[in-house]
Structure formats: C-alpha cells, structure tokens
Amino acid sequence: MSFDYDLFVVGGGSGGVRAARVAAQTGARVALAEEDRYGGTCVIRGCVPKKLMVFASEYSGMVADAQSYGWDIESGSFKWGAFKNKLHAELDRLEGVYRGILKSNGVQTYDQRAKLVGAHLVQLADGTEKSAKHILLATGGRPVMPELPGIELGITSDEIFHLEKLPDDILIVGGGYIASEFAGILHGLGVKTTQYYRGSQILRGFDNETRNLVCEEMCSSGIDVHLGTNVTEMRKEGRKILVNSTGGGECCFDQVLFATGRRPNTDGMALETVGVALGRKGEVLVDEYSQTGVPSIYAVGDVTDRVNLTPVAIREGMAFVETIFRGNPTRADHELIPTAIFTQPEIGTIGLSEEDAAKQEKIEVYATSFTPMHQSFSGRSGRVLMKLVVSQKTRKVLGCHIVAPGAGEMIQLVGVAVKMGATKEDFDRTVAVHPTMSEEIVTMKTPVRIT
Structure with a gap:
C-alpha cells in the first residue's frame, strides 16, 4: 500500500518535534500537525516561561543580600510589562527555532488540528486527509479545573503568562509542584500570595522530610499556606473574587489560580473509534515501546501520562524512532529520573x-x-x-x-x-x-x- 508519508506526527511539542526531526534524518517522509504554537507546553506555557519567571522573582531578595555584603544599592520595583514583553519575544524566538528545525530537516508541517479517521489516516481541520505508514500521537496535556460554583472566575497556569498586570494579591489552589512553584514566583514578584491545599502537606509523593522543609521555608518567607483547605464556591464581589472555603472561611482576592491537575489532550481526536484504548484520565494506553493496541499508532509524552517531563517525552520520541526507523527495538528508560x-x-x-x-x-x-x-x-x-x-x-x-x-x-x-x-x-x-x-x-x- 502506498502512503503519503512514512510518519505523521500529531503534536508540535518537544517529544513530537524531536521524533519528527530524527525520523526525517533517516530518510523517512515525515509530516507534523500542530493546532497551536510549536514548542508545546514546555516552551510556550511551561518549563521555559516558568523558569524565566523564577529568575525574575529571585532578584527581589538579592538586593537585601547585596546590601549585607557591603553593596550600596537601593531596591526598585518590578515592571511586569517590561518583563512580559521580553518574555513573549523570547518565546516567539524559541518557537521560530522549533519551526526552523522541522523545515531544515524536510518535515512537512500543517498548522491546524488533526484527528484520526483510520489506522493509517489523519484528517486535518480543513477536511484534508493524509495517510501514513505510522502515526505518532504527541499532543501533550492541559490543565483542568474543578467543578464548583464560580469556577469561571479562576485562571490556570496557562493564563498567568498573559496577565495585563500583576494582581496585588492572589490565591493559588493546589499543592503540587506547579502550584507551589507559582506561589514562590508570585510572592517573589511582590504579589501577596495565599495557597490552599486540601491535603495535609504540599508536594504529595515527594520525600516527607523534603516537602516539610520546603513548606516551612515558604511560610517563613511570607507565603500564607493553608493546609486541609479547599475552595467550595467563588463569586464576584466588586473588583475582587470572594472565595468560600472548607470550614466556612471567606476571603477576597484579585486573582485565583487553580493548579489542581492536568489531563492528556485526547478529546475530539476520535481515538477510540479507530481502536486506540484510553485510560481513566483519557491517557493513551501504550506498551513499553510506546505502541498502542493499533500496530501503526504510537504515542509519547504527556498524552500517555507515564512520566510527564519534557526530557522524558524527548527520550520516548527518540526510542520510537530507534525502534521503527532504525530497526533497533528500544524501550524508553523510566527508572531513576533526576x-x-x-x-x-x-x-x-x-x-x-x-x-x-x-x-x-x-x-x-x-x-x-x-x-x-x-x-x-x-x-x-x-x-x-x-x-x-x-x-x-x-x-x-x-x-x-x-x-x-x-x-x-x-x-x-x-x-x-x-x-x-x-x-x-x-x-x-x-x-x-x-x-x-x-x-x-x-x-x-x-x-x-x-x-
């Protein structure tokens, strides 16, 4: 059977782009579809902008440190607008790098949504269908928000990079690493920061002594952490958001950021209709070689909900290419990941x-x-x-x-x-x-x- 491509990748994040590039370097005919920006969660709305915000937030404490070391300097104010403009210029540059990598390696790109309509067939948003010997799903994940009255007043980590101005105060809901990272970031940028977590300690799943110390240090720095606390309802109160919480608490905030979990991006892709099995959270179920129950369809990265880290997605993409295009069956190693x-x-x-x-x-x-x-x-x-x-x-x-x-x-x-x-x-x-x-x-x- 003749196919349009040897490989069609759905998703332009780190895992998908790496797999597409390396597969093309073997001489394969490769295409990739991405409905949003190239670079995925990590480059556009995750690791990179978050780390740049971490850098920015750490300067607030450096002035006092410098003064204690004898430097005659004065503290200024943080200009969100100036930082934000430079941040988005950097993200634009990085997206251009990703696009350039694909182009220079001969990967055909389609800037539109794609769904599966067969074991070897992808349908683009404009109705065009493309066939491929192998299909790789690399659509990543997205933040999800709980169902509660007034939830539309809240934002997620995706929106935090696009705020017109920083709030004077913010409530962060969640106790995982995303919630806890943004608590430190926003506090460091001068935002009065409160964090609610329904559990007994933040950073569930990490070493207990480690997470206890982190929480203690966050509290001593001025972050107002409330454990055993969850939001029950929100409503508008003038320009503020009135938040009701478990135990009858009631407080007002300029912004409420929910970092309460992520889900794989599989909605609307018609995966189950072509035989691809999904798990409870919508994750694509794969074997140790990233192969689904449909032999021609594979998946890597956060869409599989295995180890949701950018370097892991890249490793999975590389293992896929090694297995399929270089004839060397390779499993991604998920053990002992720093x-x-x-x-x-x-x-x-x-x-x-x-x-x-x-x-x-x-x-x-x-x-x-x-x-x-x-x-x-x-x-x-x-x-x-x-x-x-x-x-x-x-x-x-x-x-x-x-x-x-x-x-x-x-x-x-x-x-x-x-x-x-x-x-x-x-x-x-x-x-x-x-x-x-x-x-x-x-x-x-x-x-x-x-x-």
Whole structure:
C-alpha cells in the first residue's frame, strides 16, 4: 500500500518535534500537525516561561543580600510589562527555532488540528486527509479545573503568562509542584500570595522530610499556606473574587489560580473509534515501546501520562524512532529520573523517598539540614537539606533529595552516580569541594535513622 508519508506526527511539542526531526534524518517522509504554537507546553506555557519567571522573582531578595555584603544599592520595583514583553519575544524566538528545525530537516508541517479517521489516516481541520505508514500521537496535556460554583472566575497556569498586570494579591489552589512553584514566583514578584491545599502537606509523593522543609521555608518567607483547605464556591464581589472555603472561611482576592491537575489532550481526536484504548484520565494506553493496541499508532509524552517531563517525552520520541526507523527495538528508560522542582527553596530529587524505600527493604538515612554560608553571612535564616537513602544490604544509594538554591543543577550530576548504581562508600571516597553546600553529600558519615 502506498502512503503519503512514512510518519505523521500529531503534536508540535518537544517529544513530537524531536521524533519528527530524527525520523526525517533517516530518510523517512515525515509530516507534523500542530493546532497551536510549536514548542508545546514546555516552551510556550511551561518549563521555559516558568523558569524565566523564577529568575525574575529571585532578584527581589538579592538586593537585601547585596546590601549585607557591603553593596550600596537601593531596591526598585518590578515592571511586569517590561518583563512580559521580553518574555513573549523570547518565546516567539524559541518557537521560530522549533519551526526552523522541522523545515531544515524536510518535515512537512500543517498548522491546524488533526484527528484520526483510520489506522493509517489523519484528517486535518480543513477536511484534508493524509495517510501514513505510522502515526505518532504527541499532543501533550492541559490543565483542568474543578467543578464548583464560580469556577469561571479562576485562571490556570496557562493564563498567568498573559496577565495585563500583576494582581496585588492572589490565591493559588493546589499543592503540587506547579502550584507551589507559582506561589514562590508570585510572592517573589511582590504579589501577596495565599495557597490552599486540601491535603495535609504540599508536594504529595515527594520525600516527607523534603516537602516539610520546603513548606516551612515558604511560610517563613511570607507565603500564607493553608493546609486541609479547599475552595467550595467563588463569586464576584466588586473588583475582587470572594472565595468560600472548607470550614466556612471567606476571603477576597484579585486573582485565583487553580493548579489542581492536568489531563492528556485526547478529546475530539476520535481515538477510540479507530481502536486506540484510553485510560481513566483519557491517557493513551501504550506498551513499553510506546505502541498502542493499533500496530501503526504510537504515542509519547504527556498524552500517555507515564512520566510527564519534557526530557522524558524527548527520550520516548527518540526510542520510537530507534525502534521503527532504525530497526533497533528500544524501550524508553523510566527508572531513576533526576527531577528538579523550582519551588523557593528549590528541590532536586532522584530515586526513592525515605518512606517508599523503607517499605521495600531495610535502609539507612543520612541527612543534614543547615543554614548555608551565603545566607548565614547575610543574616537570613533559610535552611537547606542534603539527604541520602541507602540500602543496608547492597549499600546502593536508593534516593537523593536536596533542598537548596541550585538543587536542580546538583541533582543532575548526582543523578549520574545514582543511575550507575553508586554505593554510599563511593560517595564517601569522593573528596569534598569546599566550601560548598553540596560537599555535605559526601561528608555525611553517620546515619540519622536506620529502619
């Protein structure tokens, strides 16, 4: 059978673009359809603009630090308009890079929505149908909001980058990494920030000692965190939004940001009509090679709801190309993925939490928490955490958890050692770099807990 393309990719995010580019480099005829902006969640409304906002927000504390180190400088005010204009210019530039990558590699692009109408057939929004030997779904995910009265008054993380002006105060609803990151960002930009989370502690799923410290530091910095609290109703009160919460609480805010979860982008794609099975959240169900139940259709990235991280989507896309276009069956490795959470303070983590490790085997825990030199000298009391979770039997480091400025940079390098199966003694044999915060990772000799 003759096809228009060897591969048709639906979705122009990091995973889809990488797969399209690398497949085209093998000589395959490749097309890609994207209904929105190229670059996907990460580049347009996620990792990149969020990290740039983190950078911007951190400057508010640097002036006081500089003064404590002897610099004769004065604090100014943050100009949201100037930052926003430069932010969107940068996102435009990056989208152009993504488009350029596809064009230079001979990938045919369609700037419109696509849905599946057959195992080898894609229909574009204009009604045009294109056939392909293989179809790759890489449509990512989207934020979802709860159903409650007045929910239309709220916004999600997608809209935060497009605000005409920063609010004087904001309520952030949610306790995951997105909610907690934006709490730190907006607080740092001068917005009075309140956070509601229905659970007993933010950052569920992360190491307990780690998330406890992050929450304590967020509160001590001035973020008003309310645990065991959820929104029940919202309504307009003049220019404000009146929020009712569990327990009978009632407060007014300029903005309410919901970061209460994300769902895969599979609505309206007619996937089940062509035999592609979906899970409870609408995720595309795939095997270890990213193949759906329809042999010609594959899926990578957040649309599969496996590990929802940009580098993982890219790895899955690369494994797909290796399997299909290079004849080398390759599984994406989802084990021991180093991860950074850009809360303030920042988290770097890899492997098992203390709690999860203790459920599996007997462990030793090495941990230290202290005020680093930089903050101690400037008179700040912020603490950092360095923590290793170690198997008693094999001596392997099962998990590493860091709470500190630059934790993401640290965990990338620690991740290499942990991925290689380093033991606690391998860490001990490594000479410390002094004076640094990270030297504590190799100088902790006595376990604080043995379980």
